[in-house]
Amino acid sequence: MLSNGTLRSRFQSCFFPMGKLEHFSHSCPLTSPEIVAEGICNICFQDQVVEYACKPCNFDICKTCSKLPQKVSHGFHSEHPLEFSLFQYDRKPGYIICSCCGNMSSCSFYEYKECEIYLDLGCALLKNVFTGWDVREMLHYSHEHLLRRCKPGQDARGSCLLCELPLSPSSICYGCVYCYSFLHERCLDLPTEIRHPVHLEHPLRRLDYIRSGGRTFCGACREKIDSVPFGCLECGFYIHMRCADSFLRCLMHESHEHKLFYVSSNAKEHFGRNNCCQICLRAVVSSLDSYYHCIECELEFHFECLGISKTISKRSCHIHPLVCKRVREEDDSLEYCGVCETLIHAGHHVYSCEECDFLGHIECILREVINIVIVFLFLNNDANDDDLSTNYRKSHHHCT
Numbered sequence: 001m002l003s004n005g006t007l008r009s010r011f012q013s014c015f016f017p018m019g020k021l022e023h024f025s026h027s028c029p030l031t032s033p034e035i036v037a038e039g040i041c042n043i044c045f046q047d048q049v050v051e052y053a054c055k056p057c058n059f060d061i062c063k064t065c066s067k068l069p070q071k072v073s074h075g076f077h078s079e080h081p082l083e084f085s086l087f088q089y090d091r092k093p094g095y096i097i098c099s100c101c102g103n104m105s106s107c108s109f110y111e112y113k114e115c116e117i118y119l120d121l122g123c124a125l126l127k128n129v130f131t132g133w134d135v136r137e138m139l140h141y142s143h144e145h146l147l148r149r150c151k152p153g154q155d156a157r158g159s160c161l162l163c164e165l166p167l168s169p170s171s172i173c174y175g176c177v178y179c180y181s182f183l184h185e186r187c188l189d190l191p192t193e194i195r196h197p198v199h200l201e202h203p204l205r206r207l208d209y210i211r212s213g214g215r216t217f218c219g220a221c222r223e224k225i226d227s228v229p230f231g232c233l234e235c236g237f238y239i240h241m242r243c244a245d246s247f248l249r250c251l252m253h254e255s256h257e258h259k260l261f262y263v264s265s266n267a268k269e270h271f272g273r274n275n276c277c278q279i280c281l282r283a284v285v286s287s288l289d290s291y292y293h294c295i296e297c298e299l300e301f302h303f304e305c306l307g308i309s310k311t312i313s314k315r316s317c318h319i320h321p322l323v324c325k326r327v328r329e330e331d332d333s334l335e336y337c338g339v340c341e342t343l344i345h346a347g348h349h350v351y352s353c354e355e356c357d358f359l360g361h362i363e364c365i366l367r368e369v370i371n372i373v374i375v376f377l378f379l380n381n382d383a384n385d386d387d388l389s390t391n392y393r394k395s396h397h398h399c400t
Contacts, residue, residue, distance in 0.1 A: 021052045023061070024070045025086050025108075028054045030061065041065055043086065043108045044121055068121070072110050075130035076100070077117045082110035082124070093177040098123050102133035103153035104175050138174060140188075141208035142228040143181055147174035152182060161227045162187040162206075164242045165334070165343070194230060198247045198261075198295060199237050204230040207238070218243055220293070221263050242345055249340070249363035251292060253306055255279055260292035260301060262362065264348050279305035290326075290349055303349065308362060312351060317365050318358050322351035327359075339364035 019032040025043055030052035039050045041062040048062030071081040077099070087108045095106050100123035110119040123129065136149040142161045149172070156169045161183050167173070173182040192206040198220070207216075207229055216225045220243035231238035239247075250259035256278065276283040277291070278299050292301045313321045317339060326349050327335060335344040338358045344350055351365045352358070 019052075021066060023052070023066065024084060025061065025065075025068075026054055026057070026059050028057055028059070030054050030059070030066075033060075043068070045087070045107050065121075068125075072119070072124050074100070074119070075128065076132040077112065077115065080112040080115065080117075082112050082117060082119055085109055085111050095175075095177040095180060096120070097133070097135075097148055097150040097175070097177065099132050099135070100126070100129055102149070102151045102172075103169075104150045104177065104180070105153055106155070136174075140174065140183060141206075142183060143176055143179070144209050145176045145178050147176055147183065149173070149185070150175045158182070159227070160184045160187055162190055162241070164227050164240060194244075196230070196239075196244055196247070198239065198244065199232055199235070202232045202234055204232055204237075204239065204244075207231050207233075220244075220247055220261065220295075245342060246345065246348075248342075249361055251306070251363050251366060253292075253301070255301070255306070256294060256297075256299070258294045258296045260294055260306075262290065262348065263293045263300075264290045264345070276300075277302040277305055308349075308366075312365065314365060317360060318353055320353045320355045320358070322353055322358075322360065322365065324349060324362070325352050326350075335359050337361045337364055 021030040023030055031054075033050050033053050037050060038047055039053075039060045040046070041048050041050075042059050043061050043065040046062065048064070050060045051063040051066045053060045068084065071083050073081045085108060087106065095104050096109050096111070096118040097104050098109070098120040099117045100119055103120060105120045108121060110121075110124045111117060134149065138147050140147055151170055151172060152167045152175065154169050156167045156171070158180070159166050160173070161181060163184060165184075167182055171182075172185045174185060174188075175182045190206075193203050195203050209228065211231075211233070216229055216231065216238040217223065218225050218229070218240045219237045220239050223240075225238060225240055227240065229238045229240060230244060247261050250261055253260055278301055280302060282302075290303045292303065292306060293299070294301075308324060310324050311321055312324075327344060327346050335350075336342065337344055337350075337360050339360050342361075344359055344361065349362055351360045351362060
């Protein structure tokens, strides 16, 4: 009995009968490769067995793409046939939006340029397609180019410029075919001005792409802001939306008189460049990259030095014991705190139940009194700065 590895090895050493193909996607004749092997198809960019290749040009295509038609017709645009267009690295814009499914794509496609009709390879081969994607366009303060309604598609990456949450392939967004930048359609109604406890002196306003310009740094985590931040131009204060959310929660500790706020992922770089921990008086703790920060004093405290329990039992929050752990950054699923019901960000420390799916922010679990916090207070509310500060203090308490 031959092993799978031996069978695969013998299969890969089999020889194709030599064949040639004149294909519209390439100027040179394509030939069957001498040895069966997988490669990246230059049309669909999938890992597939190479059916035909041009060795001098390093051009490979798979079996499915070798049978693609040069032109296709579809009922939703019966006026003109759509012609095949091969992916090009230097093409501007670098992306198209499929007129059938709405997915943004950078691979090869079919088009009728004058009518701005495009089909990705999957939709081009569908039969009886009579309904097109609902195409809309808009100019938005967050981006310099025209944005088109679309979905990020199977290669979705990055995050929304407004809410900073990860993009999913099927999210309905407005996207830029030049920059691969997106806004969730649902985020278009987010407020452009907020009052926030981290900066009570003035309202924080959403900056446009001209004023942010990719050169601002978050006053909370000190990382560069690649999205469109909230900011106070008068004070030169800017903040990620994810940090604005995190800073609605605080921790009070006996080692310090002010509220401490959790900061993740940049502690080693920050401690090495500026301050040391106010408890252990050291700049680096090799096992950690998270810390707590006092905005009023500009002081930092190592996560471990605050003595946050690795396990805790608090039946007022949850019936099972909770374990402190870090949410995996590679996990794209969205998790929510079982106490305040707001988002738990990837890479942050939380208290987790090993018996069920319960997760809780550390600050929410350690508060003596649990109150649901208000995520944003809008300017059209009647609350003034003093009322806001008082309400915020009432909902945040010392850790137990």
